[in-house]
Amino acid sequence: MDITEIWEDLVWDRGGRIIYLILDGLGGIPHPDRGLTELQAAHTPNFDALAQASSCGLLEIVGPGITPGSGPGHLTLFGYDPLKYRIGRGVLSALGIDFDLQPGDVAARANFATLGPDGQVSDRRAGRIATNLNQRLTQKIRDRVSLDFEGTFFFETVSEHRAVLVLRGADLSGQVQDTDPQSPGIAPHPPKATATKGEKTARLVQSFLRQVTEVLADEHPANGVLLRGFERFDPLPSLYERFALKGVGIADYPMYRGVSRLLGMDVVPHPGGLEARFDTLTSIYGDEYSFYFIHVKKTDSLGEDADFDSKVAKLEQIDQLLPKITALNPEVLVVTADHSTPAVMGRHSWHPVPMMLKAQYARVDQVDRFDDYACAHGLLGRRPGTHLMGLALANAGRMQKYGA
Amino acid sequence: MDITEIWEDLVWDRGGRIIYLILDGLGGIPHPDRGLTELQAAHTPNFDALAQASSCGLLEIVGPGITPGSGPGHLTLFGYDPLKYRIGRGVLSALGIDFDLQPGDVAARANFATLGPDGQVSDRRAGRIATNLNQRLTQKIRDRVSLDFEGTFFFETVSEHRAVLVLRGADLSGQVQDTDPQSPGIAPHPPKATATKGEKTARLVQSFLRQVTEVLADEHPANGVLLRGFERFDPLPSLYERFALKGVGIADYPMYRGVSRLLGMDVVPHPGGLEARFDTLTSIYGDEYSFYFIHVKKTDSLGEDADFDSKVAKLEQIDQLLPKITALNPEVLVVTADHSTPAVMGRHSWHPVPMMLKAQYARVDQVDRFDDYACAHGLLGRRPGTHLMGLALANAGRMQKYGA
Numbered sequence: 125m126d127i128t129e130i131w132e133d134l135v136w137d138r139g140g141r142i143i144y145l146i147l148d149g150l151g152g153i154p155h156p157d158r159g160l161t162e163l164q165a166a167h168t169p170n171f172d173a174l175a176q177a178s179s180c181g182l183l184e185i186v187g188p189g190i191t192p193g194s195g196p197g198h199l200t201l202f203g204y205d206p207l208k209y210r211i212g213r214g215v216l217s218a219l220g221i222d223f224d225l226q227p228g229d230v231a232a233r234a235n236f237a238t239l240g241p242d243g244q245v246s247d248r249r250a251g252r253i254a255t256n257l258n259q260r261l262t263q264k265i266r267d268r269v270s271l272d273f274e275g276t277f278f279f280e281t282v283s284e285h286r287a288v289l290v291l292r293g294a295d296l297s298g299q300v301q302d303t304d305p306q307s308p309g310i311a312p313h314p315p316k317a318t319a320t321k322g323e324k325t326a327r328l329v330q331s332f333l334r335q336v337t338e339v340l341a342d343e344h345p346a347n348g349v350l351l352r353g354f355e356r357f358d359p360l361p362s363l364y365e366r367f368a369l370k371g372v373g374i375a376d377y378p379m380y381r382g383v384s385r386l387l388g389m390d391v392v393p394h395p396g397g398l399e400a401r402f403d404t405l406t407s408i409y410g411d412e413y414s415f416y417f418i419h420v421k422k423t424d425s426l427g428e429d430a431d432f433d434s435k436v437a438k439l440e441q442i443d444q445l446l447p448k449i450t451a452l453n454p455e456v457l458v459v460t461a462d463h464s465t466p467a468v469m470g471r472h473s474w475h476p477v478p479m480m481l482k483a484q485y486a487r488v489d490q491v492d493r494f495d496d497y498a499c500a501h502g503l504l505g506r507r508p509g510t511h512l513m514g515l516a517l518a519n520a521g522r523m524q525k526y527g528a
Numbered sequence: 529m530d531i532t533e534i535w536e537d538l539v540w541d542r543g544g545r546i547i548y549l550i551l552d553g554l555g556g557i558p559h560p561d562r563g564l565t566e567l568q569a570a571h572t573p574n575f576d577a578l579a580q581a582s583s584c585g586l587l588e589i590v591g592p593g594i595t596p597g598s599g600p601g602h603l604t605l606f607g608y609d610p611l612k613y614r615i616g617r618g619v620l621s622a623l624g625i626d627f628d629l630q631p632g633d634v635a636a637r638a639n640f641a642t643l644g645p646d647g648q649v650s651d652r653r654a655g656r657i658a659t660n661l662n663q664r665l666t667q668k669i670r671d672r673v674s675l676d677f678e679g680t681f682f683f684e685t686v687s688e689h690r691a692v693l694v695l696r697g698a699d700l701s702g703q704v705q706d707t708d709p710q711s712p713g714i715a716p717h718p719p720k721a722t723a724t725k726g727e728k729t730a731r732l733v734q735s736f737l738r739q740v741t742e743v744l745a746d747e748h749p750a751n752g753v754l755l756r757g758f759e760r761f762d763p764l765p766s767l768y769e770r771f772a773l774k775g776v777g778i779a780d781y782p783m784y785r786g787v788s789r790l791l792g793m794d795v796v797p798h799p800g801g802l803e804a805r806f807d808t809l810t811s812i813y814g815d816e817y818s819f820y821f822i823h824v825k826k827t828d829s830l831g832e833d834a835d836f837d838s839k840v841a842k843l844e845q846i847d848q849l850l851p852k853i854t855a856l857n858p859e860v861l862v863v864t865a866d867h868s869t870p871a872v873m874g875r876h877s878w879h880p881v882p883m884m885l886k887a888q889y890a891r892v893d894q895v896d897r898f899d900d901y902a903c904a905h906g907l908l909g910r911r912p913g914t915h916l917m918g919l920a921l922a923n924a925g926r927m928q929k930y931g932a
Contacts, residue, residue, distance in 0.1 A: 127591040130611060134594070485873055487557055487900065503901070505910045507592065514593025518878040525876055526590055527597035527610060528617030528757060 128203045128366075131514050131523060137368040139521035140455020140483075143405070143416045146201065147442065148194065148380075149424025151464025151477040151496055155432050162427075162467060163478065163495035166436045168443035171494035174450065174459065178480035180491040180502025185463050185509035191474045194424075197462025198383045202417075203367060203513030204360065211386065212298060212355025218288045219385045220378025223280055225357045230296040230325055232354045234279070234287040235304060236261060236346035239337075243311045248304065249285040250346040261346055262287060269335040271328055282378055289351060291328060297321040300329060302352035312350055325354070362388025363415060367517060372408060374401050375419035384417060398422070398441070402448040409452050414522075418449075427465030428472075435467050456483045456520045458512065459494070476506055483519035532607045532770075535918050535927060541772040543925035544859020544887075547809070547820045550605065551846065552598065552784075553828025555868025555881040555900055559836050566831070566871060567882065567899035570840045572847040575898035578854065578863065582884035584895040584906025589867050589913035595878045598828070601866030602787045606821075607771060607917030608764065615790065616702065616759030622692045623789045624782025627684055629761045634700040634729055636758045638683070638691040639708065640665060640750035643741075647715045652708065653689040654750035665750055666691060673739040675732050686782055693755060695732060701725040704733055706756035716754055729758070766792025767819060771921060776812060778805050779823035788821060802826070802845070806852040813856050818926075822853075831869030832876075839871050860887045860924045862916065863898070880910055887923035 152161035163171075185192045185200050186207070195216050196206030214231035225231065236258060238247040258281045265279050275293020282288060299322030303312045315329040333349065340347045363371045365388070373384025373391045384391045392408065395401045398420065405418050420442060426435040449457065460479035463472050478499035480491075489503040500506065504515070517523045556565040567575075589604050590596045590611070599620050600610030618635040629635065640662060642651040666685045675681055679697020686692060703726030707716045719733040737753065744751045767775045769792070777788025777795045788795045796812065799805045802824065809822050824846060830839040853861065864883035867876050882903035884895075893907040904910065908919070921927045 127594070127611075130591065130594060485557055485870070485877065485879075487879060489901075489904075503904055505904075507910075511592035514591065515878075516593075518593035518595065523593060523595065523878075525595045525597050527600035527614075528620075 126205060126208065127514065128205060128510055130526065131203065131517060132366050134523040134526060135368040135517060136522065136524060137414070141414050141416065142369070142456040142516045142520050143418065143449060143452070143454045143458065144201065145418050145420070145449060145457070145459045146198070147420045147423045147459065147461050149427045149463060149465025149472065150461030151466070151473070151475050152427070152435070153464075153466040153468055153473075153475060153496075155468055161496045162432060162435045162439060164497065166439040166443070168439060168494060170443045170446040170450070171459070172492065174446065174457070174482060175480050175494040175498070176492050177488060178482040178491070179486040179504050180478070180480045180489055180494075180499040181504025182476035182499050182506040183460060183479050183509040183512060184476045184506060187508070189474050191472050192463040193472070194379055194462055195383065198380065200509035201460065201462060201512055202363060202387055203510055204387070205510050209360055211360070212353045213379070214288065214353035215355045215357050216379050216382040216386065217282060217286070218280070218290055218357075218382070220380070220382030221280055221282055221288065222381070223278070223288065223290065225290065226292060227357060227359055228292070228296065229357045230291045230298055230354060231357060232289045232351045234289050235350045236285045236287065237348045237350045238345040239348040245305060245308050245310060245312060245348070245350070247345065248306070248308060248350060252284045253346050255281065255283050257346065258284065258287060261340065261343065264339055265336055268339045269332060271331055273328060277332065285346070287349070289332070291325065296325045296356060298325075298355040300326045300354040302354070303333065304350035304352040312348070315351065360386055364388055367513065368522065369415040370413045371415035371417060372413045373417045373419070374404050375417070376401065377419070377421045380419040380421070389415070389417065399445060402445045406448055406452065409454075416454075423461070424465045427467045428470060430467050430470035432467035456481065456516050458516055460512065479504070479512065481515060481519060486519055530609060530612065531918065532609060532914055534930065535607065535921060536770050538927040538930060539772040539921060540926065540928060541818070545813075545818050545820065546773070546860040546920045546924050547822065547853060547856070547858045547862065548605065548920075549822050549824070549853060549861070549863045550602070551824045551827045551863065551865050553831045553867060553869025553876065554865030555870070555877070555879050556831070556839070557870040557872050557877075557879060557900075559872055565900045566836060566839045566843060568901065570843040570847070572843060572898060574847045574850040574854070575863070576896065578850065578861070578886060579884050579898040579902070580896050581892060582886040582895075583890040583908050584882070584884045584893055584898070584903040585908025586880035586903050586910040587864060587883050587913040587916060588880045588910060591912070593878050595876050596867040597876070598783055598866055599787065602784065604913035605864065605866060605916055606767060606791055607914055608791070609914050613764055615764070616757045617783070618692065618757035619759045619761050620783050620786035620790065621686060621690070622684070622694055622761075622786070624784070624786030625684055625686055625692060626785070626795075627682070627692065627694065629694065630696060631761060631763055632696070632700065633761045634695045634702055634758060635761060636693045636755045638693050639754045640689045640691065641752045641754045642749040643752040649709060649712050649714060649716060649752070649754070651749065652710075652712060652754060656688045657750050659685065659687050661750065662688065662691060665744065665747065668743055669740055672743045673736060675735055677732060681736065689750070691753070693736070695729060700729050700760060702758040702760040704730045704758040706758075707737065708754035708756040716752070719755065764790055768792055771917065772926065773819040774817045775819035775821060776817045777821045777823070778808050779821070780805065781823070781825045784823040784825070793819070793821065803849060806849045810852055810856065820858075827865070828869045831871045832874060834871050834874035836871035860885065860920050862920055864916065883908070883916065885919060885923060890923055
């Protein structure tokens with residue numbers, strides 16, 4: 125029996141408010157020269173003060189040894205076991221650009237790419253073309269490509285080289301393999317069905333890509349499109365349906381706006397910047413919502429850029445903004461991450477992430493710093509990421525007793 | 529795969545004796561003025577000495593964020609995952625008054641209550657009437673109420689305002705909703721079936737309550753009966769069937785006598801008091817039983833009364849009695865709880881409970897005090913409550929090797 129389903133039986137729509145401050149890719153490992161992780165190297169007096177008033181621990185997000193993508197990472201934090209609630213990045217990206225995805229739609233992430241004369245990929249991101257070039261090419265594709273079926277397709281700019289393809293019609297399936305070969309020097313894969321159900325969709329994608337290659341033949345550097353993460357959109361039960369939480373997402377980056385919408389949260393209009401997100405939280409904090417998700421992307425991006433010092437600086441900047449949240453004195457405040465992105469590795473990793481939870485009845489422990497090592501000594505211990513939502517609900521007084 | 533089922537395959541009826549000292553609601557959180565939990569505030573030299581000779585840890589009883597009722601809490605400690613073995617308080621209460629419940633019986637908890645002239649509940653407990661008044665009213669109900677079906681009903685005094693209704697006959701079901709509205713100022717709910725299967729039982733309960741209201745019309749303050757926790761009795765596999773343990777329960781409070789009987793343990797006659805329970809353990813300790821469950825209720829009741837100081841005093845009193853158990857030098861001695869009841873909260877809570885296990889081959893750790901914080905540093909770590917029985921069986925030499 126999945127413990128998150130027991131919570132569903134026990135929750136009621138009363139009790140306190142919960143704020144999640146999610147610092148994407150927060151977790152790190154020590155820099156070989158400095159012997160400190162990003163959080164250890166950062167001067168973060170506000171985080172440390174919060175840790176001193178919190179229950180601390182480590183979250184192993186998806187499972188031992190698993191490096192989470194951002195989608196599964198976030199689902200986990202919201203109490204949706206990603207091994208059960210599967211959702212592809214294509215669907216998340218479409219939701220994240222405020223695209224009105226319908227049940228049954230199939231979405232895929234698209235990259236404008238540079239293909240060489242031999243048909244091999246020479247740059248998977250076409251030199252990260254500007255967004256306005258992306259928009260022009262997208263319009264060209266919409267104007268000149270047509271698919272022969274009882275349905276329709278949408279091709280939408282995300283930003284820079286990124287776009288989304290959505291197919292809408294009967295009997296579509298996400299069971300189509302990526303055409304993006306992930307490495308340059310290889311030709312794009314054909315869009316093969318991975319199961320019989322996916323054959324109709326694969327044929328449509330094949331036709332789409334054949335036409336796109338003609339339409340973009342004279343363009344440079346973006347003369348091709350790569351597709352990955354085909355996924356049919358089957359909406360998940362909402363955060364309110366499952367946990368009686370009226371949620372709101374405060375995020376700038378499409379993916380996290382998408383995750384919020386996927387779980388039935390309201391999503392505020394693009395706040396437009398880090399400090400603006402904190403100020404938005406302050407302005408909407410009140411009776412309308414019981415769950416507030418505020419997302420910080422840069423900690424992850426800088427980790428992926430292998431830029432240890434900038435990640436440290438970013439953490440110090442966020443630390444200075446933290447009082448904007450603690451001033452609200454929410455019944456439950458959680459600070460944690462969807463996964464680690466150690467700058468030393470320059471990519472997502474499997475390392476558990478530090479977390480702290482402040483609430484009236486949380487057992488405050490001896491942890492006096494918020495970092496990857498100190499939190500290991502916290503009273504919440506090291507536990508699966510899905511546990512977080514249950515702890516937040518309990519501490520908010522939002523769950524009844526189990527049995528008599 | 530449920531690990532407790534693996535134990536079932538590995539146990540044999542040889543090895544040492546296990547004593548569980550269960551201090552109901554033991555776990556706490558720090559008092560805001562004192563900065564100490566109940567256990568930390570209590571002077572408990574005997575518990576602390578035992579901790580110094582034990583493996584210590586924390587048990588998260590049902591699961592993260594889950595606040596256990598006493599029934600599920602105890603099932604967990606005995607190795608019965610309460611998410612799998614579900615049992616209602618009606619059945620437990622009936623078993624707890626030594627009522628000879630038969631498979632297929634439906635039991636519900638009953639309260640004598642005061643109903644106002646408008647039919648609304650004015651006191652759910654009828655001012656906690658004396659037990660002898662309860663007995664007189666119970667006899668009146670037995671004499672004057674009759675149900676028109678191929679079966680019979682039993683109405684039994686528990687104590688004060690509490691009683692139990694048992695229906696015995698074919699095709700009965702526990703799928704009937706509570707009539708107890710839980711709050712005064714509301715009329716009792718009708719005993720509606722929550723599924724088609726429950727309709728026959730609901731009709732019988734309706735007839736029963738209609739007659740009771742007439743029979744008690746002239747009584748004051750107990751002029752009504754509220755029912756809750758309808759449950760069909762489907763016996764669980766016994767502690768002997770599952771774990772080859774011949775168990776005995778030493779408890780005064782009905783619920784815990786009920787749990788013991790539910791798992792096929794013998795239950796000693798009411799010992800009648802805290803010290804008497806410890807002396808009873810001494811007197812029956814020997815070859816007849818391999819598993820001894822001794823239960824202390826007051827730690828929970830005082831926590832529910834939000835009486836921090838009295839809970840502390842009770843812990844000190846129990847500490848003085850502990851040598852009566854340690855003198856027996858059992859092969860395995862466990863001290864723990866079924867859930868936390870922090871006096872600061874005045875109710876059950878989700879916080880993990882401290883536990884210690886003393887046995888010849890247990891790895892003794894550095895924990896030198898028995899309390900909610902110290903045990904977090906124990907070698908057994910923080911783990912699900914169901915793990916306890918496996919550790920006890922192993923330490924008693926009652927499990928064989930898994931595989932060759």
